[in-house]
Amino acid sequence: MNKLSNQRAWLFVVPVVLLVAFNALIPLMTVVNYSVQETFGNNQFFWHGVGWFEQVLKSERFHASLLRQLAFTTMILLIEVPLGIAVALCMPRKGPWVSVCLVLMALPLLIPWNVVGAMWNIFALPDIGLLGKMINGLGIDYNFTQQPVAAWVTTVLMDVWHWTSLVVLLTYAGLCSIPDAYYQAARIDGASGWAVFRFIQLPKLNRVLTIAILLRFMDSFMIYTEPFVLTGGGPGNTTTFLSIDLVKIALGQFDLGPAAAMSLIYFMVVLLVCWIFYTAMMRNEGQS
Amino acid sequence: MSRSVKWLVPTIYILFLMLPIYWLISMSFKTTNEILGAFSLWPQEFTLENYKKIFTDPTWYNGYINSLIYVVINTVISVSVALPAAYAFSRYRFLGDKHLFFWLLTNRMAPPAVFALPFFQLYSATGLFDTHIAVALAHCLFNIPLAVWILEGFMSGVPKELDETAYLDGYSFWRFFVRIFIPTIAAGIGVAMFFCFMYSWVELLLAKTLTSVNAKPIAATMTRTASTSGYELGLLAAAGTLTIIPGAFVIYFVRNYIARGFALGRV
Numbered sequence: 001m002n003k004l005s006n007q008r009a010w011l012f013v014v015p016v017v018l019l020v021a022f023n024a025l026i027p028l029m030t031v032v033n034y035s036v037q038e039t040f041g042n043n044q045f046f047w048h049g050v051g052w053f054e055q056v057l058k059s060e061r062f063h064a065s066l067l068r069q070l071a072f073t074t075m076i077l078l079i080e081v082p083l084g085i086a087v088a089l090c091m092p093r094k095g096p097w098v099s100v101c102l103v104l105m106a107l108p109l110l111i112p113w114n115v116v117g118a119m120w121n122i123f124a125l126p127d128i129g130l131l132g133k134m135i136n137g138l139g140i141d142y143n144f145t146q147q148p149v150a151a152w153v154t155t156v157l158m159d160v161w162h163w164t165s166l167v168v169l170l171t172y173a174g175l176c177s178i179p180d181a182y183y184q185a186a187r188i189d190g191a192s193g194w195a196v197f198r199f200i201q202l203p204k205l206n207r208v209l210t211i212a213i214l215l216r217f218m219d220s221f222m223i224y225t226e227p228f229v230l231t232g233g234g235p236g237n238t239t240t241f242l243s244i245d246l247v248k249i250a251l252g253q254f255d256l257g258p259a260a261a262m263s264l265i266y267f268m269v270v271l272l273v274c275w276i277f278y279t280a281m282m283r284n285e286g287q288s
Numbered sequence: 289m290s291r292s293v294k295w296l297v298p299t300i301y302i303l304f305l306m307l308p309i310y311w312l313i314s315m316s317f318k319t320t321n322e323i324l325g326a327f328s329l330w331p332q333e334f335t336l337e338n339y340k341k342i343f344t345d346p347t348w349y350n351g352y353i354n355s356l357i358y359v360v361i362n363t364v365i366s367v368s369v370a371l372p373a374a375y376a377f378s379r380y381r382f383l384g385d386k387h388l389f390f391w392l393l394t395n396r397m398a399p400p401a402v403f404a405l406p407f408f409q410l411y412s413a414t415g416l417f418d419t420h421i422a423v424a425l426a427h428c429l430f431n432i433p434l435a436v437w438i439l440e441g442f443m444s445g446v447p448k449e450l451d452e453t454a455y456l457d458g459y460s461f462w463r464f465f466v467r468i469f470i471p472t473i474a475a476g477i478g479v480a481m482f483f484c485f486m487y488s489w490v491e492l493l494l495a496k497t498l499t500s501v502n503a504k505p506i507a508a509t510m511t512r513t514a515s516t517s518g519y520e521l522g523l524l525a526a527a528g529t530l531t532i533i534p535g536a537f538v539i540y541f542v543r544n545y546i547a548r549g550f551a552l553g554r555v
Binding site for chain 2: 003004005006007008009010012013015016017019020022023024026027028030031083086087090091092099101102103104105106107108109110111112113114115118119120122123127128129130131133161164165168218221222224225229242243244246247250251256259263266267270271274275278
């Protein structure tokens with residue numbers, strides 16, 4: 001759509017800018033302020049330059065939690081996106097079951113995150129949980145509070161449970177917007193099921209899938225509450241993701257300098273990845 | 289894939305979704321003794337004690353009221369300021385519009401953990417700490433960008449001829465906006481409200497950081513109970529079950545909009 005040039009449109013945007021700036025710029029500047037200063041208590045601050053940044057970037061602890069975070073995000077994207085597409089493809093297009101499916105599938109999305117963690121905790125505990133009992137009943141030794149692998153499997157499973165529905169809902173909406181004529185044309189050409197998916201559905205889903213991946217990337221990269229309630233970052237540090245580590249440093253040990261430096265690096269990583277996605281998305285849109 | 293097995297995939301998926309929820313609900317009707325003692329698939333000594341405690345103890349039921357208050361305030365603020373902004377983004381070109389849009393989106397990407405401490409200081413300094421409005425404002429950080437993003441998508445789907453015809457008919461801008469434009473994108477507003485409600489209702493880290501007593505959300509009441517009174521799992525399960533209900537209500541009301549809404553808009 002060709003848009004009119006109109007500088008007065010700024011007036012419409014002002015309330016949004018003010019509210020978001022209040023919430024974003026002031027705290028961000030506070031973080032920047034802490035990240036370049038050293039304090040010995042008593043509210044006395046000294047210039048520290050980029051020292052904290054060097055310290056964080058070189059610290060083994062940060063590398064470890066960044067690596068865990070990347071591994072976790074990659075894993076859940078690899079599981080949730082294909083699974084979400086598969087479920088959406090198999091969902092009925094019309095009839096009374098559509099509403100039932102949508103309501104039941106959206107349910108996990110609206111449960112507070114700490115409840116999700118608590119729910120999975122009591123679901124997976126080996127002595128009182130249904131899942132824990134079931135797995136141990138199969139003869140597999142499973143205890144997510146003590147075994148790192150089990151803790152990872154449980155955390156990933158919890159996230160798949162929690163968020164796959166978002167991918168399903170988005171994909172389903174995308175599928176519903178494909179006109180019937182496309183399918184009729186494919187039938188006349190005698191296209192196989194796979195060909196319909198590959199050459200009609202997938203290209204049409206391009207946009208919603210980009211959004212789904214972007215949202216899942218952002219949210220999984222910031223994940224805090226669910227694994228914190230489920231495993232507390234343990235056993236040991238094996239499920240300590242970036243946010244958990246950050247809160248430990250900032251609010252637990254009150255190391256403001258390193259925490260602030262880590263915050264900024266963390267934010268930059270998210271921004272960089274999202275910027276790449278966003279640019280790619282906008283370029284695609286320009287072409288089509 | 290043949291028709292006979294196609295329905296199996298969503299069915300198995302939904303079963304997988306329902307299992308932990310079933311376990312939570314079943315546990316909420318059990319006594320603590322039963323939970324820790326014998327393993328049973330459904331409550332043997334069915335009890336309503338856990339729910340009775342929540343509905344009679346003000347620290348518990350106030351948690352629900354607090355959460356609902358700030359979620360509603362946040363949804364109203366987010367959607368009402370996002371409406372004109374989204375209109376501006378979808379209809380006009382202006383200085384710095386693309387950069388501004390991306391900057392807004394970056395706030396959706398900011399990890400709440402980064403902002404927890406500075407938010408605490410900011411809201412303490414402005415005297416808003418421990419009020420509902422503080423949490424509602426803090427949640428605007430990620431909900432306004434999201435609302436703008438969703439609404440902009442919906443608005444771009446409405447042909448510009450609609451605006452032009454209305455102006456030719458002598459409508460003033462605001463009359464057109466309220467009388468014609470808003471009803472046209474009602475589905476989009478529904479979807480935007482759904483997402484604002486959802487993200488504000490489920491967020492805990494900021495809500496917990498910004499409150500202590502008067503505006504303490506239910507989620508924080510739960511975590512504090514879990515850590516202080518040890519293993520009252522039945523009570524915790526009952527509280528958890530009750531937090532699912534408002535969400536279920538909201539989904540039920542927007543269920544037709546979600547599928548239709550997503551399809552129309554860009555999200």
